Amino acid sequence: MSSESTVFRRILGIWDGHDAGAALVEDGRVVAAVSEERFTRIKRQGGFPVHSVAEVLRLGGCGVSDIEGIAVAGQQGRLPARVFDMSYQRMDPGQVDPLSSASRAYAGYQNHIAGLPVIRRLEDWGSQFMLSRRLAHLGFQNAHLQLIDHHIAHAATAIAALETSARPALVVTMDGYGDGRSVTVWRYDTEGAHLLYAAGANASFALLYGALTRQLGFREGEEGKLTGLSARATGQRNLNLRPFLSQEKGALQLDRTRAFATLKRAHDDGVAEADLAHALQSSLEEAVVAFIKVYLRRTGLRNLAVSGGLFANVALNGRLAALDLASFAVAPAMTDQGLCVGAALQMAGQTHASPMPHIRLGSPIDGNEVDPAQIAQLLANGDVIGVARGAMEFGPRALGCRSILFDPRNPALAKRLGERLKRESFMPFGPILCDQDYNSMFDIPRARIDRSSREMTLAIPVSSEMQELAPSAIHVDGTARPQVVDENEDPWLHEVLTHFRGLTRCPMLVNTSFNRHREPIVRSGREALDSALAIGLDAVVIGGELQRFEQPPIGHQAQGAQL
Structure with missing residues (x-):
């Protein structure tokens, strides 16, 4: 798993399969990453991520001429999809039954035929040609193009x-x-x-x-x-x-x-x-x-x-x-969404790449922060609040920048929101809590899972105290997917949680992603407002603005069941 000896300062990472996206790595550090679905509003969008490429360049403050290297994930068996990009979603194996005859045939090609030396050389040449044409159309002329193995990018x-x-x-x-x-x-x-x-x-x-x-x-x-x-x-x-x-x-x-x-x-x-x-x-x-x-x-x-x-x-x-x-x-973006990041980091070289400190790498919604004490009071009163603030998270989880928050003490509230989101009753919500409260709520030492405890990527046993305090944030098997918030990482969210604990003696909220059923997580303020109205939230924070709705249809109707 070696990278080329040449060190490129700015690298564009691309994945053009299902869950397509782009990333920008500068001096071994991930500075921007977005998924194409957030722009097209088609969940798990596949194909060449033209919108994502433009967005990471914008976020990185650079143009096509500033990119020195382009790393594209996927070497073997990718040529058919790259040639027929317009029909990509119909032919991609991720979009069909993996045991169907079509999927078996494509899997056979990718995993066996495409690995034959002659076919592999054809694949490599064809992919380089198709990708170069696409990139040239976007204005890239002199950047070095490299194909990165799928599992090396995951690693x-x-x-x-x-x-x-x-x-x-x-x-x-x-x-x-x-x-x-x-x-x-x-x-x-x-x-x-x-x-x-x-x-x-x-x-x-x-x-x-x-x-x-x-x-x-x-x-x-x-x-x-x-x-x-x-x-x-x-x-x-x-x-x-x-x-x-x-x-x-x-x-x-x-x-x-x-x-x-x-x-x-x-x-x-x-x-x-x-x-x-x-x-x-x-x-x-x-x-x-x-x-x-x-x-x-x-x-x-x-x-x-x-x-x-x-x-x-x-x-x-x-x-x-x-x-x-x-x-x-x-890995916070452990699915193929993360391949664009992995490809760019691999091209940067492991010895030159830095750990990725957070996943707030996407499109921002700017504005001064809404008073956290006011938000905590509304949540304590039973409001369900959508939050769209700061840079959008990269990957499948919303971690307080594109989230829906509510009181975990109230099962009726969780049930009503689940119905509005068309969420199956057996699917658990996850808790968000301050770092100082973790040890009394969970059984696995936080030092062991420090990074993953911040990103809702694992379900771990909860304490008896948490079972009493936050029934809506716990699965039937006694586990929960925590998001631990450090004060220096997200001061506003940490303060909301601190105020909520002071009002209720409950040290956590429920955090779920801000999106309608089978839609991607919201990106822009307009999408956040539309989704808030469609779901029927009580209020929404967009950048530095709080908007409450006159007839709150979730929290208001669940007030009678408040614990």
């Missing part, structure tokens, strides 16, 4: 999530597949990353998870609903998937066809969907944790960082966080 995002003190580290990537691989394991140290293990699409646990997600009626990209559902297993039927999902001496073993056939047959026989989800989730956790423990033992490393779509699974991440580790980090 780079995991490395960027590590604190400097958390190195050397074991780095693991797992996803559906990309560039012929679905799994990689690396040792990362001061000399770079060294590959320890890799496996192709035949070992993709993520494809199996996606197949069951669709079998149960959810859409591609909604695998998190399967995770939420799994905690509600009835226990009436125990399915044994262990013969199909396992690891043997550090090699993953997966019979995806037989495993899915077992699940489908059980579904057809009327087995509860929660039991099916639990069977797969528990088997997945057991196999992946055992697999990673093998490499932790072999290397003697106690720092772990992960990336790739499989690690969007917060329950799995919670299991990993419980291991005896010095530190554990999940």
Whole structure:
């Protein structure tokens, strides 16, 4: 996993598959990153991210002539999509059933045929040609273009999530597949990353998870609903998937066809969907944790960082966080959204890249801050408030800049908002709390998960005190996805939480992303206002302005159930 010896000062990172986006890295530091879906308003938008490219250049205060290097994620099997960009969403394997004949054919091409030396050379030449034409149309003329391997880009995002003190580290990537691989394991140290293990699409646990997600009626990209559902297993039927999902001496073993056939047959026989989800989730956790423990033992490393779509699974991440580790980090944009960042960081070189301190890397909404005491009082009174302020977050989570906030003490409030958001009843909300309150609310030491505890990337056990204080922020299995707010990172949000605690003795709020059902998170103030009205929020903060609505339809109707 080496990068070219030339060091480029300004690098544009691009990913042109599903969840397309662009990033700008300057002197090894990520200064801007956005996803194309935020501009087109089409969730998981694929294709060349023309809007994102323009936006990161604007945010970085530079023009096309200032870019010295362009790193594009994806080497093997990408040419068909790049040639037929206009029909990309119909042909991309991420948009169809991963076990369908079309998906199998495309997977076969990407993972086998495209890896043949002659085809690979054709792929490389064709991708370089198509991308160069597209970039030239945007005005890029002299920048050096480099294609970056899919899993190397994922690994780079995991490395960027590590604190400097958390190195050397074991780095693991797992996803559906990309560039012929679905799994990689690396040792990362001061000399770079060294590959320890890799496996192709035949070992993709993520494809199996996606197949069951669709079998149960959810859409591609909604695998998190399967995770939420799994905690509600009835226990009436125990399915044994262990013969199909396992690891043997550090090699993953997966019979995806037989495993899915077992699940489908059980579904057809009327087995509860929660039991099916639990069977797969528990088997997945057991196999992946055992697999990673093998490499932790072999290397003697106690720092772990992960990336790739499989690690969007917060329950799995919670299991990993419980291991005896010095530190554990999940790449904040662990799905393919993060590939644009990873590609640029890889081109910058691991020895030149800096840890990514935060994910507020997108389009800003400026303005003086609204009085935090006023916001806390409204929340304590039962208002549900949308917040769109400062720079937009990059990745799948909203962390207080494009969020909806409400009181976690009131289950009726959570239920009503969930209905307005068309959110399944089994999907939990997540808590946001100040750093000084973490230790009394959660059981895993914060020092181990410092970075990930700030980004809602893992579900961990809560204390009995939290169960009493904040029932709306806890899942039925007694876990929650925390976002811990440090005062120096977001003073305004920290102050809102501090005032709310003073008013209610509850040290947290519920934070959920600011978007309508199956829409991307809001980007602009106009989108925030439109979504607030459509959802029926009680109030919205846009930049430095607070707007309350005359007939608050959520908090007002739930007031009678206030705890």
